[in-house]
Amino acid sequence: MKKVTSFFLLFAIFASCNQSRGKTESPVQDTSAVQDTSLTYYHITNEVEYTELDYSKLTFEENEDLYSVSLPFIVTETAPEGEFFWLALYVPKDSKFHGWAIFNANNVFICRSYNYYYIGDESYMLQEQSWLTEQITQGEYTLRLDFKEKPINDVQVSVGYSTKEKFKEYAELLSQKELDSILSSNSTAEQWSEKGYEYIEQGESMRALKCFFHANKLQPDDFKISYGLGLCHYYNGNYKLAIDYGSEALALTADKDALENTYKLLGVTYYEVENYLKVDKYLSKASNMTPYLYYVLGISKYNLGQYQNAMLILNKIEKDDKLYANAQYYRALSLWKKGDKISGESTKDAAIILIERAAELGSEEAKEWLKTYYNLEVAPDTN
Numbered sequence: 001m002k003k004v005t006s007f008f009l010l011f012a013i014f015a016s017c018n019q020s021r022g023k024t025e026s027p028v029q030d031t032s033a034v035q036d037t038s039l040t041y042y043h044i045t046n047e048v049e050y051t052e053l054d055y056s057k058l059t060f061e062e063n064e065d066l067y068s069v070s071l072p073f074i075v076t077e078t079a080p081e082g083e084f085f086w087l088a089l090y091v092p093k094d095s096k097f098h099g100w101a102i103f104n105a106n107n108v109f110i111c112r113s114y115n116y117y118y119i120g121d122e123s124y125m126l127q128e129q130s131w132l133t134e135q136i137t138q139g140e141y142t143l144r145l146d147f148k149e150k151p152i153n154d155v156q157v158s159v160g161y162s163t164k165e166k167f168k169e170y171a172e173l174l175s176q177k178e179l180d181s182i183l184s185s186n187s188t189a190e191q192w193s194e195k196g197y198e199y200i201e202q203g204e205s206m207r208a209l210k211c212f213f214h215a216n217k218l219q220p221d222d223f224k225i226s227y228g229l230g231l232c233h234y235y236n237g238n239y240k241l242a243i244d245y246g247s248e249a250l251a252l253t254a255d256k257d258a259l260e261n262t263y264k265l266l267g268v269t270y271y272e273v274e275n276y277l278k279v280d281k282y283l284s285k286a287s288n289m290t291p292y293l294y295y296v297l298g299i300s301k302y303n304l305g306q307y308q309n310a311m312l313i314l315n316k317i318e319k320d321d322k323l324y325a326n327a328q329y330y331r332a333l334s335l336w337k338k339g340d341k342i343s344g345e346s347t348k349d350a351a352i353i354l355i356e357r358a359a360e361l362g363s364e365e366a367k368e369w370l371k372t373y374y375n376l377e378v379a380p381d382t383n
Contacts, residue, residue: 055153066098067147073159074140083161084129085136087143090156093121097155098146100125102132105140117174118207119181124174128167179214182207189219196228205235223252227262234269242269260286268296276300291321299330307334325361329369332358 053071060067079085091097102111113131117124129136145155183191196211209232215225230245246266253259267283270276279300283293298314301307311334317327332354339347352373358366 051157051159053155053157055151060147060150062150065148067096067150069145069147071143071145071157072140073143075136075138078137079129079161083163084167085132086129086160086162086167087125087127088158089125091123091125092154092156095123095154096147096149096151097123098148100146101144102127103142103144104134107142110134115171116206117178118210119174119177126167126171126174128162178210182211189215189222189225192218193222193225193228196225196232200228200231200235205232208232209236221252223249223255223258226252227258227265230262230265230269234265234272239269239272243273260288264293267293271296271300274303276303280304280306289316291317291323295323295327298327302330302334302337305337307338310334311338325358325363326365328361329355329358329363329366332366333369 051071058069060069062068087102089097089100100111101109104110110133111127111131112133114125114127116126143157143159145157147154179185183195192211192215196208196215199205199208199211208228212225212228212232215222216229219225226245226249230242230249233239233242233245243266246262246269250259250262250266253262263282263286267279267286270278270282276299279296283289283297283300286293289297294313294316298310298317301310301313311331314327314331314334317324321327332351335354336348336351339351355366355369359370
């Protein structure tokens with residue numbers, strides 16, 4: 001897609017492509033003096049307008065391997081009745097785009113959520129008022145765009161007002177176009193599920209989620225689909241939904257391997273929300289444990305006060321594993337806590353020695369513990 005306006009061909013639903021764009025007077029302060037670095041705020045009627053960004057005239061800040069540009073926009077009037085704010089981003093093929101943020105006049109980040117669509121090699125991001133932490137009203141705002149490399153010509157942007165109905169219809173059209181770009185419209189639930197697992201293997205959990213969601217609409221109450229949804233939500237950090245779909249998957253199978261995988265999914269997800277009883281419940285049923293699973297179960301045992309079990313489980317992590325140093329730290333803490341219970345000073349002394357060793361191995365948590373224990377301003381030198 002070469003031309004940004006074609007991104008919004010949806011609005012042919014509301015008006016002929018040959019019609020004028022139907023833009024009303026823009027509720028934005030005149031920024032003609034800085035038009036190459038400012039956004040125009042549009043009142044969206046039939047089509048969505050884009051600010052033509054001239055990337056050669058934008059000033060980028062380099063910070064932690066990202067290139068960022070700040071684009072101001074000034075809202076001079078509140079939304080008409082029945083309309084609301086939205087932001088649309090078109091991300092072309094081979095884009096260097098990394099992410100974005102909206103800030104209010106006090107430089108406070110106000111984004112909360114968004115919708116995304118992948119259509120072929122292009123991406124589309126939508127954000128509307130209900131996905132922000134405060135109401136867009138009259139005032140000054142800033143949109144920051146982040147890039148992995150300094151772009152030459154990249155993301156196109158539109159901000160403005162729209163009705164709920166128009167936004168929903170546009171989002172539904174994008175969603176359908178996205179699905180059509182992945183598989184044909186007559187594909188089966190199994191084909192959507194297989195495509196979802198392909199995306200997971202490629203590390204594309206957001207795209208995989210769309211496939212499993214569509215598969216689930218075609219065939220609910222299927223283990224592989226529910227498990228795939230749970231897996232995607234876990235990778236995306238939506239732990240409540242990961243637990244919901246993982247629990248649903250658990251009820252849909254009696255297969256030994258399927259149960260094993262679901263126990264592991266639920267175990268690591270409950271660990272993220274610090275429900276250590278549930279971690280213990282599910283991971284204690286699992287076999288073929290990885291170092292990370294041993295670590296998660298061991299930390300959970302520690303937090304449940306099961307210090308002896310925590311020590312035994314954490315000791316299963318090999319020295320060449322990246323979790324070894326922290327595992328040794330929690331083994332030492334377990335020994336310390338166990339010593340508290342039996343008033344064994346020699347046990348505490350042994351625990352301190354182990355914590356010092358963990359710090360030498362690179363455990364930052366061990367270093368912080370020693371800093372507090374010795375009441376030092378900086379962690380002791382472990383070289």
